[in-house]
Amino acid sequence: MTGRGARLLAVVLTCGVLASPIPAAAQDGEVVIAPGVSYRPFQLSTAHGPVLGHVVTVDLAEPSAKLGLLHPGSVAAKDEIADQTNAAGAVAGVNGDFFNISEEHAGVVPTSSSVGPEIARGRALKGAVPDGQRFGPALPAGTSNEDVFAVGIDGRARLSRLSVAGAAVWPGGSADIEGLNQYALPVDGIGAYTDDWGEVSRARAVCGTDTDRSAPCSTATEEVVITDGIVQSEADPPGAGPIPDDTVVLVGREAGDAALEALDPGDPVSVRTGLRPDDGMPLSFAVGATPILREGSPLTGLDTAELAPRTAAGISDDGRLVHLVVVDGRSPISTGLNLAETAGLLADLGATDGVNLDGGGSTTMAVKTPDTPSATVRNVPSDGQQRPVANGIGVFTR
Incomplete structure (x- = not known):
């Protein structure tokens, strides 16, 4: 085991999180779906039961590999991730930000609009709602609805705030x-x-x-x-x-x-x-997301109780390598993860910074491999079918 893996294992055992990091055997089944882009399923053994997941890894140092916003064509709309992925011509996609999924106000229709900012191809589509208007779990200390997972015009992935x-x-x-x-x-x-x-x-x-x-x-x-x-x-x-x-x-x-x-x-x-x-770097793509990992360490105060399907994204220290991750949950064959475990999983994959995206019934990954005509759903959505969502992260190749 590498020094990094040994350090993580010590941390997660102390916290009662994962019983083991992703095993070497999980590399089996890895598929290169495009230059600089690979996909593989994995499984974890945890103290609370088995966890099944999927990861798409994108090397942004490969000139043809790009990340971009998936969206249904307008801010106040929603669609299934497989449809958004295929409509955009992406080779892979995961669901993105939390969104206005329900409404407490009589006579007011939910807009399906996302919580946080959106930038597509350098164009600002929307801003963040006030923190108290959020849908989704409480924000960790020091984070905001303005936080985003993004790619700068320098071609590097990063966490930013808009x-x-x-x-x-x-x-x-x-x-x-x-x-x-x-x-x-x-x-x-x-x-x-x-x-x-x-x-x-x-x-x-x-x-x-x-x-x-x-x-x-x-x-x-x-x-x-x-x-x-x-x-x-x-x-x-x-x-x-x-x-x-x-x-x-x-x-x-x-x-x-x-x-x-x-x-x-x-x-x-x-x-x-x-x-x-906030850092002055113009962005080519951004989607609202909640930081859970910074400089290799999980943020303090992350929830350790609620197990759920999760969607997350991790970034290497140089911003060149991105891991898009989903884990299934709420079933006997996959219990899901809590937020602290999700941060630990991103770190184990080699990420130094990472974010949590919308989870639960929204968690979806669609992938197109060289032997499939279109992107298909690879995980098992906990609702029993895809949930239409406001946006997502797409993986593109030229």
Whole structure:
């Protein structure tokens, strides 16, 4: 056993996590599915029972191997991962971020929009909702809904953090924009909605608060429709329907409502929006994700109780090697893992940084091998079938 493996084994035994790291025998069945991309199933023996999993490893040093965002064509939509993978022409895909899967507010339809930011091919699609509006488990200390798993324009995978940066400017006034195509806006904030959002109602954006997802919807709201830089209409409740590509819709709540009340049809308005990385590195791809491993060590306070299907991604120290992992759970043949175990598994694979993605019934991996015409699901989703999800991570080759 390598020194790294021995250190991990000591850690996980102390924590009561994995009974053994991934055994050498698990290399059996490895398939090279494209230059720099391989897939293999594995099995673990743990103190709480057997665990079955799958891993796709991507070497980003191979020029033809790329990672990118899988999504259903609009932010407020969902689809099965196998369909998203095949539609995008990817050779593999796993599900991504948690999303607006249910709704506590009467008369408000879930948007299916993801919790965190999205960037596809360098284009900012959406920002992160306030932390208190999250769907999914509680965030570990020091993390945020703005955290992402990403690839920079330097071609290296990384963990980053993205905040919305934008403004609306008109003669005699201006306002900051704090949201971009989000299912929830910060209290007192203004959000911008573009054709990337889709047709779903924007009413959910003004419900809840920064700390309470189920708090009542705000009644102090204003929506302004701007086409080619000119205000076309205004209304109190947020609307629905497709947004043309020459149009941006601003939605404000509380203080944001008051700011937008100054605008009237015919007024010229310049709107700028984007996502700002905290480390300054522009990103070609990003998906919302929760850090659980940093610099080779699991974050403190990770849950050690709940066993569930998991989807995770790990990154090597140089950002060149990425492991996309799913483990099945909630069945006699695969118990699943807790979050601390998931972080340990990523470390055992050689990752120094890693993230947790949406799990449970969302956990899905689809892979296309050289002898299959399309990507097919390799794990056993715990719902008994694929769950349509908001986005995913795709593996692409040129």
